[in-house]
Amino acid sequence: MPQKAIPKSAETRARILEAALKTFRERGFEQATMREIAAAAQMATGAAYYYFDSKEAIVLAFYERAQEEWRPAVEEALARNRTLEARVRGIITAKLEHFLPNRPLLGALTGHIDPTHPLSPFSEQTREIRDQDVAYFERAVRDSQLRLPKNIAPYLPRLLWLYQMGLLLFWLYDRSRDQQRTAVLLDKTLKMMVLGVRMAGLPFLRPVHRLAGELLETLYGKA
Amino acid sequence: MPQKAIPKSAETRARILEAALKTFRERGFEQATMREIAAAAQMATGAAYYYFDSKEAIVLAFYERAQEEWRPAVEEALARNRTLEARVRGIITAKLEHFLPNRPLLGALTGHIDPTHPLSPFSEQTREIRDQDVAYFERAVRDSQLRLPKNIAPYLPRLLWLYQMGLLLFWLYDRSRDQQRTAVLLDKTLKMMVLGVRMAGLPFLRPVHRLAGELLETLYGKA
DNA sequence: GGTGGTAATTGAACGTGTTCAACTGGGCAG
DNA sequence: CTGCCCAGTTGAACACGTTCAATTACCACC
Numbered sequence: 001m002p003q004k005a006i007p008k009s010a011e012t013r014a015r016i017l018e019a020a021l022k023t024f025r026e027r028g029f030e031q032a033t034m035r036e037i038a039a040a041a042q043m044a045t046g047a048a049y050y051y052f053d054s055k056e057a058i059v060l061a062f063y064e065r066a067q068e069e070w071r072p073a074v075e076e077a078l079a080r081n082r083t084l085e086a087r088v089r090g091i092i093t094a095k096l097e098h099f100l101p102n103r104p105l106l107g108a109l110t111g112h113i114d115p116t117h118p119l120s121p122f123s124e125q126t127r128e129i130r131d132q133d134v135a136y137f138e139r140a141v142r143d144s145q146l147r148l149p150k151n152i153a154p155y156l157p158r159l160l161w162l163y164q165m166g167l168l169l170f171w172l173y174d175r176s177r178d179q180q181r182t183a184v185l186l187d188k189t190l191k192m193m194v195l196g197v198r199m200a201g202l203p204f205l206r207p208v209h210r211l212a213g214e215l216l217e218t219l220y221g222k223a
Numbered sequence: 224m225p226q227k228a229i230p231k232s233a234e235t236r237a238r239i240l241e242a243a244l245k246t247f248r249e250r251g252f253e254q255a256t257m258r259e260i261a262a263a264a265q266m267a268t269g270a271a272y273y274y275f276d277s278k279e280a281i282v283l284a285f286y287e288r289a290q291e292e293w294r295p296a297v298e299e300a301l302a303r304n305r306t307l308e309a310r311v312r313g314i315i316t317a318k319l320e321h322f323l324p325n326r327p328l329l330g331a332l333t334g335h336i337d338p339t340h341p342l343s344p345f346s347e348q349t350r351e352i353r354d355q356d357v358a359y360f361e362r363a364v365r366d367s368q369l370r371l372p373k374n375i376a377p378y379l380p381r382l383l384w385l386y387q388m389g390l391l392l393f394w395l396y397d398r399s400r401d402q403q404r405t406a407v408l409l410d411k412t413l414k415m416m417v418l419g420v421r422m423a424g425l426p427f428l429r430p431v432h433r434l435a436g437e438l439l440e441t442l443y444g445k446a
Numbered sequence: 447g448g449t450g451g452t453a454a455t456t457g458a459a460c461g462t463g464t465t466c467a468a469c470t471g472g473g474c475a476g
Numbered sequence: 477c478t479g480c481c482c483a484g485t486t487g488a489a490c491a492c493g494t495t496c497a498a499t500t501a502c503c504a505c506c
Contacts, residue, residue, distance in 0.1 A: 009484075034463060044486045046465075055463065111334040114396055173337055181441060188438035195431050202427065208418050215411040218404060231502095232454075257493060267456045269495075278493065 013051040016041045017065075020048075020058045021102075029059070029108040056119050059108045060126070067129055070098045074136055084144035085194045091136050092164050092186060096171055096179075107172055121165060134161045149200045151213030155220055163189075236274040239264045240288075243271075243281045244325070252282070252331040279342050282331045283349070290352055293321045297359055307367035308417045314359050315387050315409060319394055319402075330395055344388060357384045372423045374436030378443055386412075 019041035023032040034055055038045045052058050077090025099106060115122040121130065137157040141148070148156060167189075171182040199205055242264035246255040257278055261268045275281050300313025322329060338345040344353065360380040364371075371379065390412075394405040422428055 012484085033461080035461095046487070047485055049464065050484065107337060110336050113333050113392060114330060116396075169336060173339075184438065184441045188434045192431055192434050192438075195434070199427060204422060204425065204427075208415055211411045211415050211418070215407065215415075218407045235454085256491080258491095269457070270455055272494065273454065 009051070016043070016048050016051055017058060017061055021062060021105075024105050025102070029105060053118070056108055059105060060119055062102070062105070063109065064129060066098060067132065070095060073098060078136070078139055082144065084141065084146050084197070085190050087140035087144060088137070088160060089186065089190055091140060092167060095164070096168070096182070103172065110169060110172065130161065133164070134158055137161055146194075146197055148197060149209050149213075151209065152216065155216040158220060232274070235266075239266070239271050239274055240281060240284055244285060244328075247328050248325070252328060276341070279331055282328060283342055285325070285328065286332065287352060289321060290355065293318060296321060301359070301362055305367065307364065307369050307420070308413050310363035310367060311360070311383060312409065312413055314363060315390060318387070319391070319405075326395065333392060333395065353384065356387070357381055360384055369417075369420055371420060372432050372436075374432065375439065378439040381443060
């Protein structure tokens, strides 16, 4: 990959990205060939590899770009809502709505769970995007008026990120009309979460909290 | 694929499977080529495709075979334990222990979440394996002395299957020594589940149950 | 013992993503 | 103006999974 910000080559990079997306949309990710894409971008076959590590990496680049375009919608959702439920819902629905036109395309990214693989959502290479998402959820949690159990609160943003990841996955393959099942899943689970947090103080639930806290500590490390 | 049970060709099929597993173990799934595998099985390159739809399908065949070898361990675990926690733990740990020698290999299966894809754990083609697993969990639930909320009980076996699937995924990429983190995850989450079920009767939790019940109904359908 | 037909096997050929040695072009130091 | 450097570009070549028309092996039936 080229270095910082030479707008000269950034333009060709963008041209390839655009040509690729066009081809992906027209013929699907798998059917689209790199030769087609290169031709559509008016370059030789191998040229794209100067700018992108692989065919899938193009999709990641699209994801990164979408992540930026998506920011204003998130800011608005955070500004408009005060309760934790509404804020989290706002973030997630904004993301889904933004991705809707290219929903099938994201399926190309779901193939990698291995944190070793560059394109995995858990990989070192995708840390920046991930951290940005987590930061949104941090803000969603911080300014909400709910008081959270101390041993769980620090992990909540990362948990919400994981939750959102799972929901996105469900959404990707949700074939119900208008993805209604995803909508139900989001709605009910959010409400369950808020109810759970509300009852955090009840003495009955103490053992559950302790278990959850211990679990999160060993998984995410102390903090 | 050939039809029912002509042991003649089943033998060559097994020979290919064995050669493939050997090659996979020696050089990893990705590095191993179909040409190597065919050569190791003393056949021409394309021959394997008479018995297996794809390279990945060989891994599925391995999975199916393992599923059978695994059965006695499950039966023993079910016979030996009476509590829900111990029974579920027994099933899952038996599976993990059985898969341990070929742990890296299963990573080849994780690439498909799309229920459309033949190798997806949610696909029509893998229904039989899935149903068998769910049936184990049904037995684990049925004979345990816990009484469950009526609106959730019918879905519990399928939920446990999903839970086990997620755990297996975590385990696959758990790089802690002896997969200790997976062990902690299994232990704590199981205990949390049992606690949750125990408190099912408490009136506070009624709203949570209702939400969960409604959610499961729209996701899995009435029943 | 032929004879037909199905099952099994062959290996070349296809299309793919990716690599790479060679080439091009433009800017800059002397 | 000349020579050099190197980011950018080229397209043939590679290795792979997979397909398929052609060939062989096997066996039931006359």
